[in-house]
Amino acid sequence: MTLLIFNAFNGLIQGVFYALMALGLALILSLNSVINMAHGGFLVIGAYLAFTLSPYLGFWGALIISPILVGAIGMLVERLLVRPLYKRSDPLYSLLLTFGIALVIEDLTRTIWGPQGLPLEIPDIINSPVSTQYFFITGYRLFVVAVTAAAAIGLYLLLRYTLLGIRIRAGISDLETTSALGVNIYRLRALNFGFGCMFAGLAGVLAAGVLGLTPPMGNSLIMPSFVAIIVGGVGSLLGALLGGLIIGLAAGITTTYYPAASEAVIYLIMLIVLVIRPRGLFGEQGLFE
C-alpha cells in the first residue's frame, strides 16, 4: 500500500512536468496550427543554455533568462521557417518542417556542447529530500511543481486579462475575423510561438535538474506531452494540464504492479480516449469527430 501511494505521488509529480510541456505545445497548436515536433528540441536548448549561463548568473538567473532566450529563438525560427508555411492548409508541411528542425537542433547541440553528458548543478537548498520517509519528495520536485503552477497561472492571467491574451484567444477562435478587425496576426502568431517555446525552455531547465544533459534528452520527454494533449483535448489549455496529470498518475500506479507496462499504459489511455471521446476530455468538437 505504501508502495502504491508513493508511486501515485511520484506519478503526479511526473505528470506536472508533462503538463508543462503540453501547455506550450497546446498553445502553439491552437493559434499557429502547428504540431510542433521541435518542442523537445527547444527543451534541450533551454537546458543547455542554463548550463552555459549558470556559472555567470547562478541557477536562479539561468532559470529566468534561459527560457526567455529560448522564446526569442523560437520567434526567430517562426519568422524564418514556420511562417511561410501558414499559407498551406495541410498541417503535414509544418509537421515535417518542425520534425526536421528537431533533428537539426539535436545535431547542433551535439556540435556545440559535444556528445558527452553534462551536469547542471542545482542549489543545495532545494537539492535534498523533505523527509526521510517520503524521500522521493525532494525540495527540487516540489519546486518543479511550484514553478509549473506559477507558469500555468501566469499563462491563465495573461490570456484572461491582457489585451495580448484576449487577442490570442480571439485568434484561436476565429483568425480571419481577428485579422479583419485590425490585429496584426503575424505578430500575434510569432509572439504566441515564442511563448510556447518559452514553456519548452522552462521545462528544459527544470528537467536538467533531474536528468543529465544530453543532446537527445528531449526525445523521451516529448511523446508523453503529445499524449497529454490528446487525452486532455486538442485546443484546450486546461485539458493539456489535466491530461499531463492523468497520464503521470496512471503511469505511477501501473509501475507499482507491472513496471514494464508503465510506458504502455499512457498510450492505452490515449487509445481509449480516442475511441470513446475523440475530442479528448476538454477538446472542442469537430477536431477529431
Added chain:
Amino acid sequence: MLPKITRRLLVQTGAVLGASTVFAPAKLAFGQGDVPIKVGMHDPLTGTYAAEGDSEVRGAKMALAEINAKGGMLGRKVELVVEDDSANAGLAAQKAHKLLEKDGCAFLMGAVSSATALSVNQVAHDKKVLYMVTGGHTDPVTGSQCHWTTFRVCTTTYMLAAGLAGTLYKKFGGKWYFITPDYAFGHTLQEAYAKLLKGMGGTVLGNSLSPLGTTDFTSFLIKAQQSKPDVLINLCDGQDLVNSMKQAAQFGLMKQFPIGGGLSELEVLAALPKEAKVGWWTLEWWWDQPNTPHVGDWVSNYQKTYNDRSYPSARTWFGYAGLHAIALGVAKANSLESHKVARALEGLELPSEIKLQPNRVYFRPGDHQLMSSEFPGEIIQDGTYPHLFKVADIVPGEKIALSEKETGCKLDYQA
C-alpha cells in the same frame, strides 16, 4: 563514310598497344598498393551512448594514424569507415551490410551497446568477415552465440561482476537489490552477479528492469529503498547511469545504503553532479597508471591529437586496441583473408605499447575473448575531472573469466 585504315594507322595503333603492355603491369601493381584496405566501424554517435561511441572512434583513429605511419597493413594504406548505429540493433545490422557491400570493407569493428554487438556478430558470420567487438559486454558474444569471425576487446559481463562482487560482499553484506537495464547487457550482468552472490551465500532482494533510455528512475528507487538492501547494485550504464545516480542522490539514498554497480566509465563519471559521485564500480581501463609503461606517453599523445582537454577513457582504449589487434593479426597471418587472420589472432598477446596495463593481455583461442584487466575501485566524491576514480586493484582478466568450457562457446570454423 568509313574511316580509311591506312598502314600507318595500323602501325601506330600497334605501337601504342605494345607500349601499353609494357607500362601497364607496373602501373597496375602501383595501383593495387594504392587501394586502401577499409575497416568498417559501427558505433553510436547519437543517442544514449553517443559519448562512449565517440571515444571508441577517437581511439580507433589514433591506432589508424600509427598503423599508417608504419606502412599500413601489408604495405597498403588503411582507411576507417565510420557509421552511426544509434545503439540500435537493427540499424547496426543494416550499417554492417552497408559497410561490407557498398564500401567493401575487409573487416568490421565497433559496438557500445551489447544489442548491436549481437546483431553485427550475426551479419559478420554470415558474410564470413572478421568482426572485432570493441565495447558490447554481454556474455553470449564470446559465449553461447560466439562465432569464429568474432573477437572481443572489452571484458564480458561475467568478468565485470566477478571483478567487484567479492569486494562488495565483504564490505557491505549479502542482501542486494538490483536495478538492471532491460536488454542483453543488463540481463547477463545481473545473472552473473546473482550467481556470484548466491555462491557466496547472499540473497537477491529484488530486481527492477529499467528500459534503456529511462528518464525517471523514482519507481525503481522506491522499490529498492523499501527492500532495505545492504547494497543497491545499479547496473545501468551511460546516460541511464547518470540519470539514476542523480536521482538516487537527490533522494538522499546514498546516506541510507551503499551503492555499487557493474560498469562505470570516465564518460559517465564526468557527467555526474557532485552529490551523485559515490559508489563502487568497475572500470576496464584507467588513464592514471603511473607504474605501467607507455600509458603516460599514450595519454599525452591522445591530448596532442584531440586538443580539447579531455582524457582517454576505457572506450578510447577499446577502439585503439581493437584496430591495432586487427593489424597485428593481418601482419601475423600475412593475409587479408578473415579465416587466416582469425587463426593468427588466437592466442595473440598484445605488446605493452598497445595493451597499456600491467597484466598479460591476449585473445583466448577457445572463445576469442581478450583477457584484459578489470579496474575495480571507488568514485572520489569531491574529485574533479579527470581525477574522479580511485582504482583499488587491477585484476587480470584470466583470473575472473569463466573458463572456455563454461562460456558455452563452440567456435564454428568450417573444415
